[in-house]
Amino acid sequence: MAAEPIEIILLRQWASYIAVPTWITDTEGRLLYYNESVESIIGLRFEEADELPAEDLADRFAMTEVDGSPISHYDRPLIIALTKQMPAHRRIGLRNSDQTVRELEVTAIPILSSGDRHLGAMATIWDPNYQPDPKGQIAKLRRGQYPIEVILTRHWASYLAIPIWITDLPGNLIYSNQPAEALTGARYEAGDFPAAVHAELFKVCNLDGSPIPDEEMPLTIALTRRVASHRPLRFCGLDGTWRTIEATALPLVGQGQRLLGSVAMFWEIDQ
Amino acid sequence: MRITLCGTRGSVGRAGGKTVRYGGDTSSVAVQGGNGSLLILDAGSGIANAHDLISPGVSRIDILLTHLHMDHIQGLGFFHPLYNPAIETHIWGPVSTTAGLASRLSRYLSPPLFPVRLRDLHSVHLHDVPPGLLSVPNFSVRADLVIHPGPTLGYRVEENGHSIAYLPDHEPALGSPTFDETSWLSGYSIIEGVDLLIHDAQYSDEEYRAKIGWGHSSYRQALSLARAAEVRTLVTFHHDPEHSDEELDRLHEQLRVEDPGLELVAGLAGAVLEL
Numbered sequence: 001m002a003a004e005p006i007e008i009i010l011l012r013q014w015a016s017y018i019a020v021p022t023w024i025t026d027t028e029g030r031l032l033y034y035n036e037s038v039e040s041i042i043g044l045r046f047e048e049a050d051e052l053p054a055e056d057l058a059d060r061f062a063m064t065e066v067d068g069s070p071i072s073h074y075d076r077p078l079i080i081a082l083t084k085q086m087p088a089h090r091r092i093g094l095r096n097s098d099q100t101v102r103e104l105e106v107t108a109i110p111i112l113s114s115g116d117r118h119l120g121a122m123a124t125i126w127d128p129n130y131q132p133d134p135k136g137q138i139a140k141l142r143r144g145q146y147p148i149e150v151i152l153t154r155h156w157a158s159y160l161a162i163p164i165w166i167t168d169l170p171g172n173l174i175y176s177n178q179p180a181e182a183l184t185g186a187r188y189e190a191g192d193f194p195a196a197v198h199a200e201l202f203k204v205c206n207l208d209g210s211p212i213p214d215e216e217m218p219l220t221i222a223l224t225r226r227v228a229s230h231r232p233l234r235f236c237g238l239d240g241t242w243r244t245i246e247a248t249a250l251p252l253v254g255q256g257q258r259l260l261g262s263v264a265m266f267w268e269i270d271q
Numbered sequence: 272m273r274i275t276l277c278g279t280r281g282s283v284g285r286a287g288g289k290t291v292r293y294g295g296d297t298s299s300v301a302v303q304g305g306n307g308s309l310l311i312l313d314a315g316s317g318i319a320n321a322h323d324l325i326s327p328g329v330s331r332i333d334i335l336l337t338h339l340h341m342d343h344i345q346g347l348g349f350f351h352p353l354y355n356p357a358i359e360t361h362i363w364g365p366v367s368t369t370a371g372l373a374s375r376l377s378r379y380l381s382p383p384l385f386p387v388r389l390r391d392l393h394s395v396h397l398h399d400v401p402p403g404l405l406s407v408p409n410f411s412v413r414a415d416l417v418i419h420p421g422p423t424l425g426y427r428v429e430e431n432g433h434s435i436a437y438l439p440d441h442e443p444a445l446g447s448p449t450f451d452e453t454s455w456l457s458g459y460s461i462i463e464g465v466d467l468l469i470h471d472a473q474y475s476d477e478e479y480r481a482k483i484g485w486g487h488s489s490y491r492q493a494l495s496l497a498r499a500a501e502v503r504t505l506v507t508f509h510h511d512p513e514h515s516d517e518e519l520d521r522l523h524e525q526l527r528v529e530d531p532g533l534e535l536v537a538g539l540a541g542a543v544l545e546l
Contacts, residue, residue: 009484010446016421019368036369143454144463147402148416154455155446255368255416256401 007113008032010156011122017149019253021125024111027118029082031057041094041125062095066103077108081121085110086267087248089230091128103128107228109248109265112161124250126227141168141261149254150174153263163266166252169259171195171223183245183266185238203236207244218249222262226251232269244269272430273303274467274544275324278317281439281473281487281509282342289515294540296320297342298439298509300469304430308409312426312437312469313337314362318346320541329358333407335400335414336364337439338423339375347376348385356394363398363405363414365422373397400424418442418457419486427461433546435467436502439509442471444492445484450499462500466546469538470496472507475522490522494530504534506544 015022021037080088093101108123157164163180173193221229278296286295297315380389425438473487497505
């Protein structure tokens with residue numbers, strides 16, 4: 001068995017515990033793993049998919065535009081993430097076996113690690129009409145009792161070169177990796193970082209300088225609507241420098257469909 | 272509590288002249304409570320060695336499965352109480368994100384892998400295990416998901432102020448190689464301060480380096496984890512099928528010399544530990 005990089009190993013383990021359909025590829029787009037939630041969408045176990053030629057696999061995952069028309073290869077989120085090494089988030093159609101088209105959202109992110117290593121991409125699939133069950137939610141995560149889904153998120157985040165935050169359900173920061181510390185200028189200390197505090201410390205606005213309502217922030221959308229969210233914005237950290245970034249927030253949905261918190265990622269955009 | 276190591280081998284059974292003392296049967300541990308109650312941790316081929324521990328007249332046995340890899344369930348179909356209508360057997364185990372325990376376990380307990388179907392075992396009761404406390408009679412049992420490929424649980428069992436933790440397949444070093452941040456340490460919540468930790472110690476340091484991500488720990492990592500979690504006694508477990516008694520003695524002695532402070536117990540087949 002060829003040894004995969006630790007980042008891929010950790011992402012794969014994480015994906016196996018995550019209830020969100022998740023697909024991981026190498027830099028050429030070759031399938032490395034998809035989890036059981038993807039199996040239930042495409043009706044093919046990963047072990048069987050591993051042996052299929054890429055074209056057959058693409059046929060199984062019958063992605064279309066929302067209206068059912070063909071989607072260009074280059075408009076597929078995973079292809080964008082792989083080729084541009086930037087996140088991609090868009091609504092797609094998925095053709096069912098009865099030829100009806102189901103509307104879904106796909107968020108793809110490139111897997112970029114330290115030393116400028118591009119390792120592949122990860123796509124997550126979301127139901128835009130999902131209605132969260134408040135009973136299934138747990139509130140503040142207690143230190144020392146983090147669920148395995150959160151522990152694994154922290155581990156892969158610690159290896160990636162992408163600035164990443166992990167929050168609990170009320171939005172408290174429970175982990176910030178080193179690239180995020182460099183971006184925000186705020187050093188993560190062991191201990192919770194209340195949402196209200198980081199809202200005061202950092203300034204954000206739209207690209208035109210207009211304010212962004214809290215309910216439209218990617219993190220808020222991820223935590224309240226339980227779908228991924230993605231938007232460009234202007235950000236000013238503790239160093240007082242305004243930067244243009246793209247922020248992507250993924251709800252962290254674990255075993256038993258428990259919403260545990262969110263993973264927020266940031267990409268600086270050249271202006 | 273009386274703990275019997277019924278099967279200690281990992282991955283695949285390895286009976287033979289070189290594995291006499293550490294044993295060739297795969298993972299299974301029997302925990303007897305003060306009132307004769309019986310709890311079994313995993314159902315590898317070693318579970319058959321628990322038959323002699325069943326008290327006459329017992330009406331219920333609980334089996335806690337950490338995960339559904341073959342070396343942890345292959346003995347299940349050969350466990351006599353499953354076919355005894357006078358004994359309720361309650362099997363607890365992890366769910367996946369899309370399937371419950373019954374669906375997952377019946378992949379093994381059905382043809383062509385096994386002649387008897389799970390659904391035909393009428394005295395068997397299945398319980399999906401979420402992280403947290405389980406309603407197991409006579410014991411206090413807590414489960415948590417841990418790092419190992421596929422949904423995998425570790426268990427903490429307490430009775431009368433004594434505690435054991437059982438994590439036969441666990442790779443906490445993945446992503447957290449120095450064990451210094453206990454908040455981010457897989458399994459910590461169930462291992463912390465436990466009297467007896469039965470833990471994966473499948474590899475030597477050198478073997479681990481070649482098998483990162485396979486879901487197991489080295490001897491030294493098991494020891495480091497026990498230290499970080501302030502465990503009183505560590506029992507090495509899930510021995511690699513390629514390791515002879517001689518090799519395991521050597522690994523064990525090496526650690527005992529390096530770290531004489533921790534009580535280190537070799538996971539010998541049939542060993543009985545009292546708390």
